[in-house]
Amino acid sequence: xxxxxxxxxxxxxxxxxxxxxxxxxxxxxxxxxxxxxxxxxxxxxxxxxxxxxxxxxxxxxxxxxxxxxxxxxxxxxxxxxxxxxxxxxxxxxxxxxxxxxx
Numbered sequence: 001x002x003x004x005x006x007x008x009x010x011x012x013x014x015x016x017x018x019x020x021x022x023x024x025x026x027x028x029x030x031x032x033x034x035x036x037x038x039x040x041x042x043x044x045x046x047x048x049x050x051x052x053x054x055x056x057x058x059x060x061x062x063x064x065x066x067x068x069x070x071x072x073x074x075x076x077x078x079x080x081x082x083x084x085x086x087x088x089x090x091x092x093x094x095x096x097x098x099x100x101x102x
Contacts, residue, residue: 021052035062
């Protein structure tokens, strides 16, 4: 079980945001509390496709210091596909990652 942060840098109100997500809701909430992100900002279905927080870069760094695993921009989509058993999407992401390394 783990918490992850991707390397997205999406502008929002003068900050650069990324996604923080986890294998379980309990882990995600525990990390949010640990790094000072109010749980009320959690994004979840039906308003979002998947359970996550958008966090600024300083909170991302705190999460990493507390054990979050850094991933690329495909990390959240890959985890979501894996949970659904969507092997086609997982293979597509593997191909994109391999292409990016070339």
